[in-house]
Amino acid sequence: xTDVLAGKPDRRRSGPSWSYTVVNTALRFSPxxxxxLGWEFLGLSGLVSQQMLPGLGDIFSAFSAMLFGxxxxxxxxxxxxxxxxxxxAAVVVGVAAGLLMASFRTVRLLIxxxxxxxxxxxxxALIPVVMIWLGLGxxxxxxxxxxxxxxxxxxxxxxxxxxxxxxLLWSAASLGASRFEVLREVVLRxxxxxxxxxxxxxxxxSFILMVSSEFVIATDGVGFMISSLxxxxxxxxxxxxxxxxxxxxxxxxxxxAMLSRRxxxxxxx
Amino acid sequence: xxNMAEARPLADARKSPVQKVPAPRPARSISPQVVDVGxxxxxxxxxxxxxxxxxxxxxxxxxxxxxxxxxLGRIWEDVLAGTVPVDxxxxxxxxxxxxxxxxxxxIPVGILMARxxxxxxxxxxxxxxxxxxxxxxxxxxxxxxxxxxDTSKIIMVAFSCFFPIVAATYAGCSSLDKWPIWSARSFxxxxxxxxxxxxxxxxxxxxxxxxxxALPVGMITTVVTEMLMGGRGVGGxxxxxxxxxxxxxxxxxxxxxxxxxxxxxxSVEFIRRRILIWHPESRR
Numbered sequence: 001x002t003d004v005l006a007g008k009p010d011r012r013r014s015g016p017s018w019s020y021t022v023v024n025t026a027l028r029f030s031p032x033x034x035x036x037l038g039w040e041f042l043g044l045s046g047l048v049s050q051q052m053l054p055g056l057g058d059i060f061s062a063f064s065a066m067l068f069g070x071x072x073x074x075x076x077x078x079x080x081x082x083x084x085x086x087x088x089a090a091v092v093v094g095v096a097a098g099l100l101m102a103s104f105r106t107v108r109l110l111i112x113x114x115x116x117x118x119x120x121x122x123x124x125a126l127i128p129v130v131m132i133w134l135g136l137g138x139x140x141x142x143x144x145x146x147x148x149x150x151x152x153x154x155x156x157x158x159x160x161x162x163x164x165x166x167x168l169l170w171s172a173a174s175l176g177a178s179r180f181e182v183l184r185e186v187v188l189r190x191x192x193x194x195x196x197x198x199x200x201x202x203x204x205x206s207f208i209l210m211v212s213s214e215f216v217i218a219t220d221g222v223g224f225m226i227s228s229l230x231x232x233x234x235x236x237x238x239x240x241x242x243x244x245x246x247x248x249x250x251x252x253x254x255x256x257a258m259l260s261r262r263x264x265x266x267x268x269x
Numbered sequence: 270x271x272n273m274a275e276a277r278p279l280a281d282a283r284k285s286p287v288q289k290v291p292a293p294r295p296a297r298s299i300s301p302q303v304v305d306v307g308x309x310x311x312x313x314x315x316x317x318x319x320x321x322x323x324x325x326x327x328x329x330x331x332x333x334x335x336x337x338x339x340x341l342g343r344i345w346e347d348v349l350a351g352t353v354p355v356d357x358x359x360x361x362x363x364x365x366x367x368x369x370x371x372x373x374x375x376i377p378v379g380i381l382m383a384r385x386x387x388x389x390x391x392x393x394x395x396x397x398x399x400x401x402x403x404x405x406x407x408x409x410x411x412x413x414x415x416x417x418x419d420t421s422k423i424i425m426v427a428f429s430c431f432f433p434i435v436a437a438t439y440a441g442c443s444s445l446d447k448w449p450i451w452s453a454r455s456f457x458x459x460x461x462x463x464x465x466x467x468x469x470x471x472x473x474x475x476x477x478x479x480x481x482x483a484l485p486v487g488m489i490t491t492v493v494t495e496m497l498m499g500g501r502g503v504g505g506x507x508x509x510x511x512x513x514x515x516x517x518x519x520x521x522x523x524x525x526x527x528x529x530x531x532x533x534x535x536s537v538e539f540i541r542r543r544i545l546i547w548h549p550e551s552r553r
Binding site: 028052116121124125223246 | 309310333390392393398401402403404405406407408414489490491493496497503504510511516519523527530531533534
């Protein structure tokens with residue numbers, strides 16, 4: 001819409017035709033079909049027991065049973081809400097901290113040692129700590145995801161904000177922008193590619209920490225669901241839930257990549 | 270021959286005596302770098318002090334945050350009892366073995382993806398789907414297939430390290446500059462020489478970046494597998510302490526894992542600088 005209004009030619013029209021795209025996508029993802037066939041063959045031929053490698057039909061019927069009659073959607077919603085809360089807080093705090101670190105030497109000197117110490121720590125080690133602090137409920141997992149996602153955002157923002165072309169800062173200042181205005185209107189925007197990159201890492205971490213914390217301490221959520229299905233020996237349902245979670249993680253990353261490409265449209269021009 | 274002779278004076282000109290003169294230094298002034306380091310060390314010391322005395326004098330709940338000295342005392346006891354070296358060693362062994370397997374499989378696959386259309390056709394969809402997936406969700410499958418001992422932990426770690434390594438190697442090898450490859454070919458290099466002398470060195474910065482992304486992922490995964498399946502290791506020790514509400518034990522584990530992570534990440538950075546000593550990025 002905006003393209004048409006701006007008088008630019010719509011690029012989508014000159015692209016490959018619809019049917020070509022479908023065939024191309026099918027060819028591209030045909031190795032997955034091969035893998036699925038191999039999976040079925042191994043299961044049916046009896047080389048591997050059905051217990052270890054349930055048939056894809058069984059997995060699919062277990063999936064639809066969970067989706068329509070079971071608690072898959074409820075648990076997914078619980079997990080996603082935790083991950084989104086923790087990640088959202090981490091993005092807000094992390095971007096603010098990164099911008100302040102890049103603009104004020106004092107803040108940098110205060111925060112940098114903390115970042116240096118905690119950055120290399122495997123964040124999953126915090127699971128028992130948040131368990132001691134906040135128990136087994138939602139808040140412990142939200143805190144874990146917040147802490148785990150914070151540092152990639154801080155580091156991405158800081159690096160982006162440090163790399164801003166000084167000419168932009170000087171021009172803004174010479175046009176009478178206050179320090180805060182420069183931060184909001186120039187630094188934040190110029191650092192956006194790096195910020196979005198840091199947030200993408202954080203998004204991946206949020207999924208890892210969400211699932212693993214629910215494996216270890218939880219009473220609901222997809223991670224809990226997967227591990228209790230596994231403990232109960234309902235392997236087709238377990239495989240279905242695992243593929244579902246993996247699919248959500250994949251979809252979230254793709255959606256994020258699309259959104260950030262949209263936010264960064266100005267870069268390509 | 271002519272070119273080399275011409276290049277010599279240029280090389281010497283760079284070391285002109287003008288640059289060798291040391292910059293005049295004002296006496297008795299502290300350089301800003303020293304101040305920076307001092308302030309940052311002071312921040313760490315102050316935080317440790319707040320932790321220690323806040324917990325000791327009741328400003329912080331000593332169950333939620335046991336005093337640093339108590340935590341360090343526990344680590345020292347465990348070192349003497351021999352559990353700390355065993356736990357750290359097991360965690361490191363699982364993380365590094367899984368990481369190494371992921372690298373040994375991932376780097377060749379990444380190179381082949383860049384070199385061969387068939388390999389690229391097969392692996393491209395798998396990697397582009399597998400890379401953003403939360404791999405840890407597959408842990409119950411590996412438990413089902415390989416039981417709960419070291420095998421399944423190491424395979425899980427290798428599985429999570431594989432994707433970042435393949436993606437980085439593939440990206441590094443598929444965006445190579447044509448000129449060095451053409452010059453090597455025109456000097457009569459065979460494909461095998463090209464691999465070792467041109468492709469790998471040129472892609473090395475990106476491959477190393479992939480390894481630097483994968484190693485922390487491998488450590489996160491190791492700790493989670495240990496928490497879930499037990500079998501010693503720092504993660505196992507921490508979750509046991511957590512289940513018994515032994516907060517000193519939990520924080521002892523955290524301090525150990527911070528040190529382990531710090532040492533591992535810094536040594537990888539050191540190795541990167543050694544390997545890329547010829548590369549412009551090391552001259553900064």
